[in-house]
Structure formats: C-alpha cells, structure tokens
Amino acid sequence: MGLRERKKAETRAALSWAALRLAVERGLDNVRVEDIAEAAGVSARTFNNYFSSKGEAIAARHLDRCLGIAQALRERPAEPLWDAITRAVVTQFGPDPAAAAHPISDASKWAAGARTVVAEPALQGDLLRAGAIAEAEIAAAVADRTGTDLKQDLYPHLVASAVMAATNTAMAHHLRADPPVPVGRLLTDALAQIAAGLPTP
Template structure:
C-alpha cells in the first residue's frame, strides 16, 4: 500500500461515518413526518439505512437524538466562513455574511431545519434535544466570536451576547419562513433579520 493510499484512508472512513450519521438522522426525520412520532422506532430507522440497530447506537443514544441531529457540516461551514471574513468587518456584518454565504444549499435542505424546529415545539420529548443542539452551536459561535474580537469566551459578556442575539435573529427568520408569512427565501430573511439587529432594531415605519 502506498503512503498516499494510507493517508487517504482515514479521510474516506470519516466521510463514510458522516454519511451514515446524516442518513440515519434524515431517515428518522422523514419517518416522523410521514408516520408520526409514536410510530417511529430505532429498528425502523436502522432498517431504512440498511444498518444494524447496534450501528445506530454507535451514532445516537436514542431516536430523539437522531431526529434532532444536525450535520456538523453546516456548523463547520459557518465557522469557516466567519473566520475568513475581513478582520475589520463589524462582527454582525461578518456573521450575516458568514451565515448567508454558508447557506449554499437548496430550500429542501433548509426545510429540514424548519421541520426539526416545528417538531421540537410539537413534541415535548424532543424539545430538550433541540435545545441541547442549539447550545452546542452557540458555544462554538461564542468561541469563534471571542477569537475574532479579542474577548474572553468564558468571562466577557460580549461574545455570548452576540452569539445569542444572532441565534435569536436566525430563529425569528426560520419561524417567519416556516409559517409562510413571507415568500422570500430563508437566506434572504436571515440577512434581513441580522441587518435589523445590526441597526439596533429600529421601530418599523
């Protein structure tokens, strides 16, 4: 085996693991939407992806965790885009550009976020998993904002305030988009929400 083949093996293995995780999560979400939460089982999710129940539990501790899972790719794209923004760009502008720039996927994929959002509100047992996922996302954002602004993620209020405010703006855009109160694409609504936040939320005229 050549050195290059050896070097590429871990990358391929990791991609396969990630693909399996995504497939399990999407199967859980699809089955929930089609059949109802009470009819979804770990066995059914595993069977759709053609893996064993044991393999399912290598990725998730429960069907709740699976249906509320988010792929690491989305978060990684946002964080990479945020780090790549010009150093002199105001933080909310940088976050807006990073979030929208990282949303280079179709509305079908955006609907998965919204479907999870709706399910978390509808099914009490899912809400803690949705909140836990949001906490993880915000923790990563806080760290990235602290690095960018030269603040302390543990002791300074600023990075946490920016992260939670931006997350709230994204949730507001998702809620508006999911209820079809606006015909605009989700990325456009997120842009508008973060722009209004950056202007200090002026009262509409």
C-alpha cells in the same frame, strides 16, 4: 477531512435527515430507530453508534449546521463581524445534500409536519442541548475574531445568542409563512436587523 471522517459525517447526516423526514411523514411516536436506520441504509447498531435517541438524531441536523457556522466564521477572511457572520450562517443553511438524496414531494405538507415535529415536547430537551452546544462554539469563534475574552466579556455570548435567535426565528418563520419565504433571505434579513443594533466593540 479524511475519507473515513467524511464517510462518518455522511452517515450521521443521512441518519439525522431520515429521522426528521420519517417523523414529519409519520409523526414522532410512529417512528422507530429501526425505521430510521433502514431509511439511511444502515443497521440499528450503526444508528446507536451515532445517536442515543431519535430525538438526538433529529436535533443533530440543526446542531451540525450551527456548529458549521462557528467553523465557517473562523475561516472567513478579515471583514466586518456581521458580514462574516451573515456569510457563515447563509452558507450553512444552503442546500442539504442529505435532503437532496430524498427530496420532499409536497412543500406545504412538509412545512406543516415539520412545525408539528419541532413543537413535540419529547424533542425540546434535545433541541435545547443542541442549541446550547452550538451557541458556545459560536461564542468562542466570535471571541477569537473580536479579541474578546469568553470568561470576562459579555459581547461574544450576546452575539452568539443573537445569532442562534436569528437562526431559530428565521427557520420558524420559513415553516409558517404562506407562501414560503426562502430561508437564506430570512436569515440575511434577521441578521441585518440585529447587526444594526449590536455594533462591534
């Protein structure tokens, strides 16, 4: 990735994180595009170059990480499929540089606010779209890795759907668990349980 592309990715991540952080702190209805842009240090016009709405900006954090799973899976060396998937997933859900720039002061308040935000009816369409895009990319990566056919074989789609389900379930459990359970541990556990029932063809 060149410098220009890296800068664009950093701006996109900063806007997405700012949108989520402000929605958690204030409530989705109390956040304007101008607020998000200001928090990310850019103009509202720049925001509109990346996202069509604050909902799309919030969903983009999860989308980018899940698209990263597909990319990481393609880059993994030859190894058992579910080992490769687990490593690809856990790597993508490690520390977030955008979040590190604006740390969370109260983890329990953050979890409660994040639960409220992701349950917002206004966000559901954006979250579903993001999930569908990511799932299609993961399915393509699985098909490449297993020599299966995206049009003819169920397997890559089933695996991609299972990966997204595991990711979403682990994230939701992380937000509701008290005390919090590390996301990496939840993801590893969820994928191990699925792997035990979905052998590679």
